[in-house]
Every structure is written in structure tokens, then in C-alpha cells.
Amino acid sequence: MNPETEYRYDPETCRFVEVRETSLEKAKRYAWVFGLVLMLAGALAWAMETELIRTPTEYALQSENEAxxxxxxxxxxxxxxxxxxxxxxxxxxxxxxxxxxxxxxxxxxxxxxxxxxxxxxxxxxxxxxxxxxxxxxxxxxxxxxxxxxxxxxxxxxxxxxxxxxHEDRLDQLPALRPVNARIVSNYGYRTDPILGVRRMHSGIDFVTRMGTPVVAPADGVVLESTYSSSYGNYVDLRHPETGYITRYAHLSEPADGIRPGTQVKRGELIAYTGNSGRSTGPHLHYELRTENDEALNPLNFFVPDMTPQTYITLAAQNDQHELHDHAGTEQTLSMMR
CATH class of the missing domain: 1.10.8 (Helicase, Ruva Protein; domain 3)
Incomplete structure (x- = not known):
């Protein structure tokens, strides 16, 4: 009896007979093995596709892509x-x-x-x-x-x-502060500190000590250097290329040589601050007007220290002052009624 041969017991003959595999059975066995191999190959391919199994090169590429x-x-x-x-x-x-x-x-x-x-x-x-x-x-x-x-x-x-x-025009643009001092009163409506009534304030006020130098904010020519009961001693500069006129009021006196017709350069000394005219203390009142006598807000021209943000802050403060002054005026009128 061959040990590698498969046998089965036949009860009819009471003998062990050799088991012989038919062609169909062999085909089925081979098909099953082939199917199993295909399943294993598919599983391996899926694992590689879903990055369960990757080569060192693929790991390096992924790390590089992430970086x-x-x-x-x-x-x-x-x-x-x-x-x-x-x-x-x-x-x-x-x-x-x-x-x-x-x-x-x-x-x-x-x-x-x-x-x-x-x-x-x-x-x-x-x-x-x-x-x-x-x-x-x-x-x-x-x-x-x-x-x-x-x-x-x-x-x-x-x-x-x-x-x-337009270099000449730029030289005559009033872009410089006339004094290095703090602004205490802005352009716009306010309660007049002397008359006590609400009226337009056509310039800005710088609080200063007596005798503080006042300089020209731009090139120009002296239009007036005189006195009035309201402005006190004042100097007007005309800046012909721009069509603007600037005024410096409540002065103690003009600088030497400042008289009508005098040519001045930006930054040149033109006067000294004071407390003349209708004033409550030493300060400089500064105005900017067109040749048609239209008042403009000087804050719109200060450069470079007057940045847009600083202007916005000052404008907001001015609005608050206006609201406060308006409320005070309404209260006064109510009491008078």
C-alpha cells in the first residue's frame, strides 16, 4: 500500500480501495486555490491603496507634502x-x-x-x-x-x-503748526468764553505762554499787521498760489520787519503770542480763509505731525464739545423762559 495514496473503506467488498479524483473535482480544487490567491492579492492591493502599507519613498513624499x-x-x-x-x-x-x-x-x-x-x-x-x-x-x-x-x-x-x-503752490500750503503748543479750542460752533453765547469759532486756539514765537506755516506775503478790538494785535499772511489767507491774533507784537508787503518763508518768525483784544488769557488764535473770506478748518492742513487719526480724535472731541455746549445753551434758555 502506497503511503502517499489516499484510500477509503468499501463496505460492499469489505476492502480498502484507492480513492481516485475525477477531472471535475480537480478543476474545482484548482479554481478554489486560484480564487483564494486572487482574494489575497486584492487585499494586498487595497492595503497599499489605503496607505496601510507604503514604501519608504511614499513615506518620504508624504512628509515632504505635509511640510x-x-x-x-x-x-x-x-x-x-x-x-x-x-x-x-x-x-x-x-x-x-x-x-x-x-x-x-x-x-x-x-x-x-x-x-x-x-x-x-x-x-x-x-x-x-x-x-x-x-x-x-x-x-x-x-x-x-x-x-x-x-x-x-x-x-x-x-x-x-x-x-x-506745483512746487511753488506746495511751499505756500499752510501745513506747519504756527506754534508748538496744545490746541484748547477747535474749529466750529462753541459757547463764546466772554459773551457766553453760542457762535461760530472760525479758527483754532493754541494755549501758550506770553511771548511764544509764532512762525509762518507756509511761504507768503504780509497782508496786514494791525490791531482790532476783537482780535487785538494780529497779522494776516496771504498765500497767493493757494488762494488762502492765514490770521494770527491776540499777539503781544509782530516780529521785527513784519509789515504789509513783507515776503516770508515757511518757518520764519512773524510774531509773538500775547493776550490782546477780546481774550481771556495768553493764547494764539489761528484762522485759515479763502480769498472769498470762506473760513476753513486749519486741522485739515497740518502735516506731518497732524495725522488723519489725530484729526479724527480732535474732530470727535469737537463734536463732544458741541453737544455739551448745545445742552448747556438749551438749559440756559429753559431757565430764562
Missing amino acids: LHHQLERASGQLEVLSDEIDELASRDEELYRTLLQVEPISDDIRQVGVGGADQYGEFDRFEEDTATLLRETEALLDKMERQVGLQSASYRELVRYAEQ
Whole structure:
């Protein structure tokens, strides 16, 4: 009896007979083994596809992709900061430089520098959603910054050309504080400290010590140097290229040589502060008017120490003073009734 041969017991013959496998049975066995091999191969392929099993090269590529993704996120954050700084430059350009030079402002439509049309960033859609979104946002921000920088550069070139062409006018723009002192009363309606009635205050008041030097805020020519009962000793400067006239009132005296027709330069001494005329104490009353006698707010012209934010703060304080004065006037009128 061959030990490698399979036998079975036949009860009819009471003998062990050799088991012989049929062709069909062999085919079934081979098919089962083949199917099992296919199942194992499929399981292995699925494991590799779902990253359960990866090669060292794949691990290195994944680590590199993660590092690049983090770096791109960091760069995107830095670009956001730079974009905000460009917006700040644009705001200063609009609120300060163009106001100072009296240049036509850039329209909001041009400032937005937007683009339209077909999707420009569709090429990123083949990546994973998070990566595609990050790439889209970063690319869009870069495009926006490129347009912003181009527009701002063009704006600065325009302002430089304008300044060069209007140099005389800029020299006569009243941009300098006439005294280095604190402003105690702003332009606008207020309760007159002497008359006690609400009236327009056509200038700003600087609180000073007696004899504080007063300088010309711009190039000009002395229009008047005289006395009145309300302004006391005062000096008027005419700035012909701008069409403005500035007044310096309640002076103790004008500086030597300051008389009608005298040419003065920005920063040149023109007078000394005092307490003359209708005044409650030593201070300088400073006005700015057009040649048509229209009063303007001098705060709109101070540069560079008078920043837009400082102006906003002073304007807000002025509004509060107006509300307080208005309330006091209403209360007084109510008591009189």
C-alpha cells in the first residue's frame, strides 16, 4: 500500500480501495486555490491603496507634502499681513497725500482692482479639496497684491509729478503748526468764553505762554499787521498760489520787519503770542480763509505731525464739545423762559 495514496473503506467488498479524483473535482480544487490567491492579492492591493502599507519613498513624499502644505499656509498668512499694509498705504494716499495736494481721489472701482471672467484657478481642482482651496486663496491673494502694488506705484508717480509741477503752490500750503503748543479750542460752533453765547469759532486756539514765537506755516506775503478790538494785535499772511489767507491774533507784537508787503518763508518768525483784544488769557488764535473770506478748518492742513487719526480724535472731541455746549445753551434758555 502506497503511503502517499489516499484510500477509503468499501463496505460492499469489505476492502480498502484507492480513492481516485475525477477531472471535475480537480478543476474545482484548482479554481478554489486560484480564487483564494486572487482574494489575497486584492487585499494586498487595497492595503497599499489605503496607505496601510507604503514604501519608504511614499513615506518620504508624504512628509515632504505635509511640510510644503504648512509652509504654504504660513506664506499665505504673511501675504494677508502685507495686503493689510498695502491697504493702509492706500488709505494714507487717499486721506493725506491727495488731500494735501488737492489731487482728485482715485475712485473706489479702481481701488478695488478686481478681475472677472472665467475661473482662473481651475487648474488646482485636481488636488485634494484642502490643498486646492489653499492654492486658490493664495494665488488669488498674490494676484490682488500685484494689482494693488501696481496701482499704488502709479499713484505715487502721479503725486510726485504733481508735486514737482506745483512746487511753488506746495511751499505756500499752510501745513506747519504756527506754534508748538496744545490746541484748547477747535474749529466750529462753541459757547463764546466772554459773551457766553453760542457762535461760530472760525479758527483754532493754541494755549501758550506770553511771548511764544509764532512762525509762518507756509511761504507768503504780509497782508496786514494791525490791531482790532476783537482780535487785538494780529497779522494776516496771504498765500497767493493757494488762494488762502492765514490770521494770527491776540499777539503781544509782530516780529521785527513784519509789515504789509513783507515776503516770508515757511518757518520764519512773524510774531509773538500775547493776550490782546477780546481774550481771556495768553493764547494764539489761528484762522485759515479763502480769498472769498470762506473760513476753513486749519486741522485739515497740518502735516506731518497732524495725522488723519489725530484729526479724527480732535474732530470727535469737537463734536463732544458741541453737544455739551448745545445742552448747556438749551438749559440756559429753559431757565430764562
